[in-house]
Amino acid sequence: xxxxxxxxxxxxxxxxxxxxxxxxxxxxxxxxxxxxxxxxxxxxxxxxxxxxxxxxxxxxxxxxxxxxxxxxxxxxxxxxxxxxxxxxxxxxxxxxxxxxxxxxxxxxxxxxxxxxxxxxxxxxxxxxxxxxxxxxxxxxxxxxxxxxxxxxxxxxxxxxxxxxxxxxxxxxxxxxxxxxxxxxxxxxxxxxxxxxxxxxxxxxxxxxxxxxxxxxxxx
Numbered sequence: 001x002x003x004x005x006x007x008x009x010x011x012x013x014x015x016x017x018x019x020x021x022x023x024x025x026x027x028x029x030x031x032x033x034x035x036x037x038x039x040x041x042x043x044x045x046x047x048x049x050x051x052x053x054x055x056x057x058x059x060x061x062x063x064x065x066x067x068x069x070x071x072x073x074x075x076x077x078x079x080x081x082x083x084x085x086x087x088x089x090x091x092x093x094x095x096x097x098x099x100x101x102x103x104x105x106x107x108x109x110x111x112x113x114x115x116x117x118x119x120x121x122x123x124x125x126x127x128x129x130x131x132x133x134x135x136x137x138x139x140x141x142x143x144x145x146x147x148x149x150x151x152x153x154x155x156x157x158x159x160x161x162x163x164x165x166x167x168x169x170x171x172x173x174x175x176x177x178x179x180x181x182x183x184x185x186x187x188x189x190x191x192x193x194x195x196x197x198x199x200x201x202x203x204x205x206x207x208x209x210x211x212x213x214x215x216x217x218x219x
Contacts, residue, residue: 008086008087008092008094008097009084009087011094011097011098011101012083012086012087012097012098012100012101015098015101015102015105016101016104016105016108018105019102019105019106019109019176019177019180020105020108020109020112020177022176023105023106023109023175023176023177023180024109024112026149026175026176027113027147027149027175028132030048030050030147030149031050031117031121031124031130031132031147032129032130032131032132033129034048034050034124034129034149035050035124035125035126035127035128035129036050036051036052036124036125036126037049037050037051037126038050038126039151044153045152045153045154045155046150046151046152047151047152047153048149048150048151049148049149049151049173050124050147050148050149051148051149051173052124052145052146052147052148053145053146053148054068054145054146065114065142065143066142066143068114069111069114069115069142069143070142072107072110072111072114073111073115075107076104076107076108076111079100079103079104079107080104082100083097083100083101083104086100092195093192093195095187095191095192096188096192096195098184099184099185099187099188099192100184100188102180102181102183102184103180103181103184103185103188105177105180105181106177106178106179106180106181106182106184107177107181108177109175109176109177109180110146110175110177110178113144113145113146113147114142114143114144114145114146115141115142115144116141116144117137117139117144117145117146117147118137118138118139118140118141118142118143118144118145119137119139119140119141119144120132120133120137121134121137121138121144122134122136122137122138123138124138146175147175148173148174148175148178149173149175150173150174150175150176150179151173152170153168153169153170153171154168154169154170155168155169156168156169157169
């Protein structure tokens, strides 16, 4: 294992660990100090609002809760495997590796909520703050809810704008993990998409070589 492989592995590990720690610290602080739907106004366009959701990033709902949790777990496992492969490739840019690491960290941050939060917290309500490590949690394992807190009501569309008139420009409430995942996907698509294509081509070449080797053996 060369030094470059080791350094890239450390970069990926540090990014993932740092994002997960920051994400979980924010979520635990909000969960233990805010009542459900409570707002803390930092500016007119930046508000901390405590909400919980069962779904994907930005509070979207998609499929049964247990299925979604296992989907996330499998996705994180595949992403970690992909990172280990990337670390062995000297031509892969550090920026590309950082984006994949941020996506992994973002997914992992929300997976932790789904797996553990139902067990280590009791119910948050609009009139009571949750307690950490209560005698009984609010949900079974794998059925915890994701904690969100960042809300940016940047502006309200004028009433004359079709379809969206009178509504806020950006309504979703999200968390640090969501932000890392979304920003890294945007950067990946804009600046590193050719490396995704190159990786697919490389897989195709490897498959062709394996098929050729099998044909030689059969002959």
